[in-house]
Amino acid sequence: MSRKFGLSRRDFLRVSSYAAAGVVAAACVPTEAPVVVEEVADVDPVRRAEFTMGTVPMETAGTFVAGGWGPGSVAVQDQHHAWFAEFYPNMEFQPAPEGGWSAYWETIVVLLAAGEHPDSAMIHFTRTAPFADKGFMLPIDDYIDALPPIDWPDDFHFTAVDNIAYKGKQYGFPIDWAPRAILINRDIMDPIMGDWPPPDNWTYQDLLDLAIEATDTSGDDKVYGLATGHWAIRQWNVTRGFGGHFFNEDVTQANMLEPETIEAFQFTYDVLHTHGVSPSAADLELFGGQFSAFAAGNIGMWWTLSDETRASVEAVGDSFRMGIGPEPVGPNGRFGFEGNVGWFIPSGSNFPEIGYEFMRWNLTDPEQARFMAVNGFGGFPGRKSSGKWNVQEIEQFLPNYGHAAWVLGAESEEHFPLFPEGQEWMPIYEQHMDPLMLEGVGSVEEALEGLSADTNELFDNSVRNL
Secondary structure: OOOOOOOOHHHHHHHEOHHHOOOOHHHHOOOOOOEEOOOOOOOOHHHHHHHOOOOOOOOEEEEEEOOOOOEOOHHHHHHHHHHHHHHOOOEEEEOOOOOOHHHHHHHHHHHHHHOOOOOOEEEEHHHHHHHHHOOOEOOOHHHHHHOOOOOOOOOEOHHHHHOOEEOOEEOEEEOEEEEEEEEEEHHHHHHHHOOOOOOOOOEHHHHHHHHHHHOEOOOOOOEEEEEOOOOHHHHHHHHHHHOOOOEOOOOOOEOOOOHHHHHHHHHHHHHHHHOOOOOOHHHHHHHOOHHHHHHOOOEEEEEEEHHHHHHHHHHHOOOOOEEEEEOOEEOOEOOOEEEOEEEEOEOOOOOHHHHHHHHHHHHHOHHHHHHHHHHOOOOEEOEHHHHHHHHHHHOOOOOOHHHHHHHHHHOOOOOOOOOOOHHHHHHHHHHHHHHHHHHOOOOHHHHHHHHHHHHHHHHHOOHHHO
């Protein structure tokens, strides 16, 4: 059986914001006012009433500018061109040029601040609060009231929806929903684990004990029991599992010196350094990263985003038996959701109504929703009911995929806090945690004390307090 799927999230994040109605590099095209011309093709009035608000004449002409970090797959482009051909036949749809993730985020803020807005855009949840706070994003609540997506919001993952909301206003729709899971090399782990699949309630300590037993670095072909990381949002999940916090409730003060928070960071440090069960930064450089190390058979368990599953199944092929387990349970429960991307409408869009209709169509039209679930990206869709198509595809190879990632990943409705200084805070986190977690320099308590002090300084000097 072929293990080649549609576009993976790994490829999606690298080349495809077009699938999200994108944002950026194309936004430097000069803006233009809508033009109405006389002749149009016939449009099915029932479908037009179902997928448009009826506020923009179907005769409208102009260029609808999308952008992002790449144009996306040909199949996705064809779908989106077809939508414009059906509902706004005089509109030209302009996809994003090739770009890249880093260039996108370096450019988009400058363009939005300068008023050179694309007409529909892509957002990563970590940018929602900063962008909304600066007025870059158009609230879509009135559009939702006029023409909501089918079964909104009940058929959408709350965490993904809430990640694109700020101060009580909805600023976009979720494209995907990304819980964490444990990808497993069963050739390594089955003799140690015994029963299969892993229990729903396995704990952080269970994971560590298995990783210690699986690790063998005595030879040239090293095997590590567990690959993980210390990225802020992943560490937040572990911290909440232990019962700790990063911030106070309104995210105006650091709250990182609680015993539970220290215990959570100590757990990650012990995995990376004390027990030596996870590849070092130097080893990962030799392997080519965690993905390559897992695919090559050097990792027993990979603690990662569940939407790495599709690309991993393809990369592993028949080289070893692959399985999946759920996010572990901590003393405070399971906190498995990590994040998502979504669509938004820049506040200066020339065609905001069309932008809304286009975003909504991708979520609402049954055939398009299924197409995007299978071809648009590698993970679960933001719409709950569309996830079954993703599950059906991958469970051909990983029978426990739906339960471990999709069902148990939704157990908690908490997500990483959104706050306007988020993009300024991330480098502060890395400044204090990278030496500790990557190089083993210093202690957990010292790193958290420094991070807390600098976090509070950031909040004290925030524009929120001016």
